[in-house]
Amino acid sequence: MNTNLKVSDLSENTGETQLRELFGQAGHIKSITRPVDDATKQLRDFAFIEMATAFEATKAIQLFNGYLIDGKAIKVTEVRTQLRQIGRNGFDRNGGRHGQDQFIRGNSRSGAGRRSGNR
Numbered sequence: 001m002n003t004n005l006k007v008s009d010l011s012e013n014t015g016e017t018q019l020r021e022l023f024g025q026a027g028h029i030k031s032i033t034r035p036v037d038d039a040t041k042q043l044r045d046f047a048f049i050e051m052a053t054a055f056e057a058t059k060a061i062q063l064f065n066g067y068l069i070d071g072k073a074i075k076v077t078e079v080r081t082q083l084r085q086i087g088r089n090g091f092d093r094n095g096g097r098h099g100q101d102q103f104i105r106g107n108s109r110s111g112a113g114r115r116s117g118n119r
Helices: 016-023 054-064
Strands: 004-010 028-035 047-049 075-078
Touching: 004 054, 016 028, 016 047, 016 054, 047 054, 054 075
Parallel strands: none
Antiparallel strands: 004 047, 004 075, 028 047
């Protein structure tokens, strides 16, 4: 298990101080990120919390998953990061395209064909 947690279903009234006090009971918190919606400029209904150790992250999940805060039952889950190996042609092993440019024609899996901007 890693040390990164996602806390979902937060009330708009739940602040970083409340999260720090609550999750601090499970151990040392390295960081808390509470994203803001670009369109509405309001806090999103989730936060990311990085605990110092995997043991503390596991403890936080056990203690606080389903915990009521500001009248809402929160969900605490592990953030799973997925590393993808990107080939020279800009594709991962599952065929997903990465990068800014798009293929216009040709065999895009092999990298053949014209790319926009490189005419």
